[in-house]
Amino acid sequence: MYAIEAKGLVKQFDGFRAVDGVDLKVPRGSIYGILGPNGAGKTTMLRTLLGIIDPDEGERVLLGSDRPITQSRNVGYLPEERGLYQSMRAVDTIAFMGALRGLSLKDSAEKGRMLLEEAGLGYAADRQIRQLSKGMAQTVQLMGTIVHDPKLIVLDEPFSGLDALNQAKLEKMIRAQASKGVTVIFSTHVIAHAERLCERIAIIAKGRVSFDGLVSEARDRLRPQVHLETETVDGPWRSALPADTKAEGNWWHFTLPTSGVEPLLTALVEGKAGIKSLSIERPGLHDAFVAIAGESVAAEMDEPVAGELL
Amino acid sequence: MKEIIRAAFVIARRDFTAIIYSKAFIFFLLGPFFPVLVGIAAGSLGGQIAREAAQPVVGLAMTQADSQKLIAARDTLAVNMGDHYFTEMKIVGDPAKDGARNPQDYLKKKEDNLSVVVTGTLARPVVTGTKRSVDRERADIELLAASALNPGALKLPDATADIVAETANNDKQLRTVTAQGGQILVFFLTMLLAGMVLSNLVEEKANKIIEILAASIPMESVFLGKLLAMLGMALLGIAVWTSVALIGIAILGPNLPSYPTPAVGWPVFVGLCFTYFIMAYLMLGALFLGIGAMAATVREVQTISMPVTMAQLINFFFASYALTKTGQPIEVFATVFPFSSPFAMIGRAALEPTLWHHGVAIVGQIFFAILLLRVGVYLFKKNVMKSGSAGRVKDNGKRKLFGLITVKG
Numbered sequence: 001m002y003a004i005e006a007k008g009l010v011k012q013f014d015g016f017r018a019v020d021g022v023d024l025k026v027p028r029g030s031i032y033g034i035l036g037p038n039g040a041g042k043t044t045m046l047r048t049l050l051g052i053i054d055p056d057e058g059e060r061v062l063l064g065s066d067r068p069i070t071q072s073r074n075v076g077y078l079p080e081e082r083g084l085y086q087s088m089r090a091v092d093t094i095a096f097m098g099a100l101r102g103l104s105l106k107d108s109a110e111k112g113r114m115l116l117e118e119a120g121l122g123y124a125a126d127r128q129i130r131q132l133s134k135g136m137a138q139t140v141q142l143m144g145t146i147v148h149d150p151k152l153i154v155l156d157e158p159f160s161g162l163d164a165l166n167q168a169k170l171e172k173m174i175r176a177q178a179s180k181g182v183t184v185i186f187s188t189h190v191i192a193h194a195e196r197l198c199e200r201i202a203i204i205a206k207g208r209v210s211f212d213g214l215v216s217e218a219r220d221r222l223r224p225q226v227h228l229e230t231e232t233v234d235g236p237w238r239s240a241l242p243a244d245t246k247a248e249g250n251w252w253h254f255t256l257p258t259s260g261v262e263p264l265l266t267a268l269v270e271g272k273a274g275i276k277s278l279s280i281e282r283p284g285l286h287d288a289f290v291a292i293a294g295e296s297v298a299a300e301m302d303e304p305v306a307g308e309l310l
Numbered sequence: 311m312k313e314i315i316r317a318a319f320v321i322a323r324r325d326f327t328a329i330i331y332s333k334a335f336i337f338f339l340l341g342p343f344f345p346v347l348v349g350i351a352a353g354s355l356g357g358q359i360a361r362e363a364a365q366p367v368v369g370l371a372m373t374q375a376d377s378q379k380l381i382a383a384r385d386t387l388a389v390n391m392g393d394h395y396f397t398e399m400k401i402v403g404d405p406a407k408d409g410a411r412n413p414q415d416y417l418k419k420k421e422d423n424l425s426v427v428v429t430g431t432l433a434r435p436v437v438t439g440t441k442r443s444v445d446r447e448r449a450d451i452e453l454l455a456a457s458a459l460n461p462g463a464l465k466l467p468d469a470t471a472d473i474v475a476e477t478a479n480n481d482k483q484l485r486t487v488t489a490q491g492g493q494i495l496v497f498f499l500t501m502l503l504a505g506m507v508l509s510n511l512v513e514e515k516a517n518k519i520i521e522i523l524a525a526s527i528p529m530e531s532v533f534l535g536k537l538l539a540m541l542g543m544a545l546l547g548i549a550v551w552t553s554v555a556l557i558g559i560a561i562l563g564p565n566l567p568s569y570p571t572p573a574v575g576w577p578v579f580v581g582l583c584f585t586y587f588i589m590a591y592l593m594l595g596a597l598f599l600g601i602g603a604m605a606a607t608v609r610e611v612q613t614i615s616m617p618v619t620m621a622q623l624i625n626f627f628f629a630s631y632a633l634t635k636t637g638q639p640i641e642v643f644a645t646v647f648p649f650s651s652p653f654a655m656i657g658r659a660a661l662e663p664t665l666w667h668h669g670v671a672i673v674g675q676i677f678f679a680i681l682l683l684r685v686g687v688y689l690f691k692k693n694v695m696k697s698g699s700a701g702r703v704k705d706n707g708k709r710k711l712f713g714l715i716t717v718k719g
Contacts, residue, residue, distance in 0.1 A: 052524045053691050069528055077525040083518025087328065099320045100526035144522075 097144030237271025321535025600686025
């Protein structure tokens with residue numbers, strides 16, 4: 001079963017195709033990352049999936065319904081552009097967001113106080129939002145996103161603007177929700193977050209999804225890299241090295257041959273290369289991203305905004 | 311539908327609470343008193359100026375005997391005609407003593423403030439002055455001269471007064487005054503509130519809350535909730551203003567002008583005015599919400615709100631004009647055209663006793679308000695919530711104002 005399914009989704013503004021034929025399947029209970037540079041169409045895609053805006057073409061099914069707004073009680077959404085009523089108290093803000101999702105104000109306020117206590121912000125429950133720091137206000141909004149115990153949580157660039165401590169807290173919260181069986185989808189332009197948290201990812205650029213699957217599948221698209229250090233720099237063993245080998249002094253870097261590492265090791269030993277070190281490195285998500293999305297798109301990624309950590 | 315209403319009340323409750331606890335609400339409550347105070351101040355000042363301004367005087371430069379007879383005739387007739395009916399008179403010369411003088415010499419004396427000078431005799435008076443002054447005074451002077459020549463000959467009979475409240479002859483004319491009063495009241499209330507709805511939604515967009523709302527509940531609920539909140543605030547305001555007005559009436563009651571009874575009677579008329587106020591507000595509010603939802607910036611809202619306000623003023627004047635054309639095609643059009651319908655129907659309530667017209671009009675207005683709301687939601691979903699490169703200024707420096715008109719930067 002999928003929490004979200006999209007097929008041929010298109011959304012255009014004034015002739016610009018912000019989302020250009022997106023196919024997507026997000027399994028229930030997974031942590032799913034949507035990776036792409038700024039302007040790739042991540043936010044528009046999420047808004048379209050959630051029913052905030054309607055697609056021009058294509059179909060979307062959210063928690064089994066093709067009318068996403070009918071499932072809003074089961075969804076928690078943290079938009080990229082954070083917004084709160086500045087004169088509202090923290091606890092009232094959470095209560096209001098819970099009431100929007102169908103809770104009674106009383107229950108929502110009680111739950112809000114509990115969540116704030118758990119987050120160590122119980123002392124700020126009765127303060128107005130304008131009296132809170134930016135990080136605290138973001139935490140309040142996050143509490144408002146989960147106060148109604150949603151089955152699906154959608155976070156648009158949730159790490160943006162958070163310091164290291166709050167990023168770690170957010171990662172912990174995401175894992176905690178996922179452990180309860182909640183599906184968590186978040187968009188990011190920082191690959192490291194997706195690599196740490198996600199089982200599955202979608203890579204999006206220029207409104208198109210170029211990869212949708214397990215992180216391991218993305219990484220498996222690239223062969224592991226071998227880094228070899230030898231005592232000698234020449235000898236008959238050199239002919240055993242693959243054609244794509246790059247030499248740096250007595251260091252040799254090359255893609256692991258499809259035949260595996262054993263024939264190579266035999267050739268190195270018999271050729272008296274004198275192996276000082278040998279490591280086989282599985283490609284990271286960044287390498288996979290470069291391979292899938294291209295160098296130019298990858299260059300736009302991982303550029304943290306001021307104050308943002310990888 | 312149930313969910314739309316439930317969610318609308320969540321929004322309405324939040325907005326209503328936020329509004330009535332804000333400083334702006336105090337100004338909203340005081341708002342209608344400012345024009346009243348300014349009106350009272352201006353009226354009082356105008357009266358003072360009028361009183362202090364030198365009143366024109368008719369100068370008499372006839373023989374002493376003729377002048378005194380003329381003044382005596384003025385005093386006699388003033389008993390019946392009222393003291394202010396005739397212009398004040400003053401003897402400024404006597405040809406027997408001063409010799410024959412050019413009447414224009416008297417008019418040049420600033421301290422006397424003469425509008426005309428009367429020379430000649432009672433049988434053949436000569437009135438000298440500007441054409442306007444002479445036209446105004448000549449008939450009165452002729453009347454007074456005739457009376458002065460035959461004192462006691464002109465006897466005015468004492469008519470007995472038999473007062474009735476209304477007559478069929480002038481009912482319509484008088485009720486038009488009532489209709490206009492109702493129209494003006496509803497128009498100003500509507501404009502005040504619709505503008506506030508617009509500001510509220512723009513503020514929501516500036517706060518960036520709108521996306522959370524749009525993701526959580528149907529946009530219909532957001533729009534409806536905001537309309538209800540403002541309506542609640544308006545009703546609270548009306549309650550306060552009515553209380554103050556009742557206190558004012560209790561204090562000033564006998565001195566206040568009375569309005570002619572409307573054709574449907576006062577209770578029904580007040581009820582219909584109230585209903586049409588709600589309808590006018592819902593329609594204009596829904597229109598403003600649609601505009602506010604489509605606008606990307608406060609500047610865009612300011613750009614469009616002025617023409618919309620002007621259009622609404624024209625609409626109001628149109629409905630006022632139609633008042634005088636009851637039953638004619640233009641008045642029928644004013645009652646059918648949604649934006650002018652509430653005002654035109656207030657006019658009908660004042661002038662015509664038929665009630666079923668109002669039922670039809672109110673149903674039509676409700677339908678149109680819902681239609682406007684849905685169109686606003688549709689345009690919001692179609693044109694708003696553009697993020698990143700999609701919604702911002704394009705490479706060629708152009709973008710679409712309200713998603714409709716291409717503008718630079």
